[in-house]
Amino acid sequence: MQQDKLLNDIANDRTHGSTDLALLALDGISKAANATDTVLLAVFQQRMQSLIRSLQSSRPSMVALNNLLERVRLPISQFNSRDLKAYRKLIIDHCAEAKSFAREAQSQAVIEMVNQIKPGDVIMTHSISSTIKKVLSRLSKTRVHIIVTESRPGDEGKVLAAYLVALGMRPTYITEAQINLWMPRANKVVVGADALLEDGSIINKCGTSLMAMSARYHGVPVYVCAESFKQTNSNAYELEQMDPGELKLNVAGVKVSNWYFERVAPDLITKWIH
Numbered sequence: 001m002q003q004d005k006l007l008n009d010i011a012n013d014r015t016h017g018s019t020d021l022a023l024l025a026l027d028g029i030s031k032a033a034n035a036t037d038t039v040l041l042a043v044f045q046q047r048m049q050s051l052i053r054s055l056q057s058s059r060p061s062m063v064a065l066n067n068l069l070e071r072v073r074l075p076i077s078q079f080n081s082r083d084l085k086a087y088r089k090l091i092i093d094h095c096a097e098a099k100s101f102a103r104e105a106q107s108q109a110v111i112e113m114v115n116q117i118k119p120g121d122v123i124m125t126h127s128i129s130s131t132i133k134k135v136l137s138r139l140s141k142t143r144v145h146i147i148v149t150e151s152r153p154g155d156e157g158k159v160l161a162a163y164l165v166a167l168g169m170r171p172t173y174i175t176e177a178q179i180n181l182w183m184p185r186a187n188k189v190v191v192g193a194d195a196l197l198e199d200g201s202i203i204n205k206c207g208t209s210l211m212a213m214s215a216r217y218h219g220v221p222v223y224v225c226a227e228s229f230k231q232t233n234s235n236a237y238e239l240e241q242m243d244p245g246e247l248k249l250n251v252a253g254v255k256v257s258n259w260y261f262e263r264v265a266p267d268l269i270t271k272w273i274h
Contacts, residue, residue, distance in 0.1 A: 003032055003051055010065075011058040014154040014242075017129040018062035018194045019106060019227065025055045025069060026095045026102075033091040041084045048091060049077065060238035061203050061261040063195035064102075064230045071098040105227040105274075110134045113190065113225040113273045119143040122186045124179070124215075127205035128156035129192025131225055133163060140167035147172045147182055151205060153246040153258065176207045180214040189215045193226035197235050200266030202226070206259055212268035221270035228274045237263065 006028035010021050032051055036044055052073045056066045072094040079087050113135045117123070124147040125132055136146060146164055148171045151157040157173060164171045174182055189211055195203035202208075202224055212222045244256035 007054055018064040020130045022065045022068040026099050030092050030095040033088050061194050061240045063232045067229045068098050068102055105229055106131050109225050109227050109274045114138045121188055123188045123190050124186040125190050126208050126211050127151045128160045132192045140169050150175045179211050183214045183218045186220055189220055189222040193224050196231040198233055199235050202264045203237055203261050206262045209262055209264045212264055216268055223271050223273055224269055225273040
């Protein structure tokens, strides 16, 4: 089923940020609403609510996924007509509205972040984020240099480095182990976020805290560029642990840990750009 494939694709994605995955989920919900073969409204409602809730819980570290899909789930849960076509249209319209809202919020964050960058800046970044990609795209014709981390085990840094080269830039690519070695050459750290907690901390790819701690030691400001819909009025969070097999260590007796996300303390963050 297409819905099962959508859930699987989002749950197992290792290369896209939370905004991209939320937009993919909204597209999938809209297509599912348009493709249903049931003529019973109650069955249709149950299917759609189940799909949305499953998508919301598929990536617990990504608040954007939950928040943007809630902009669809809440209004359709209050639907009180018996018109199936009207219900279908309501889902599709709210998916379109949520996507428009997300893109506008992302555009605003990108503009604000670009305004913080000056010619000659050397920027270190970690993992991959559609928002950060758009920031760097706007900087591609300016005199800035980008230091990209490998971002194991998904190696998102390779994808980002190739993207920057395609834009005509010449980034430096390093392992996370070299962060502190290269930090004195940077004058800004710019990262995205998968969640912004109430206390000002963020959830992002493991390795972000190491980068932020090194930045603080060397006096380099840390900017978090993330849209407002990634914010939550809570300090509770659930971190995702992925398949240990991704680390490719097949030695009996060794416990392999593969946490993907971590909390970055607010005192390590200079400014949230949104």
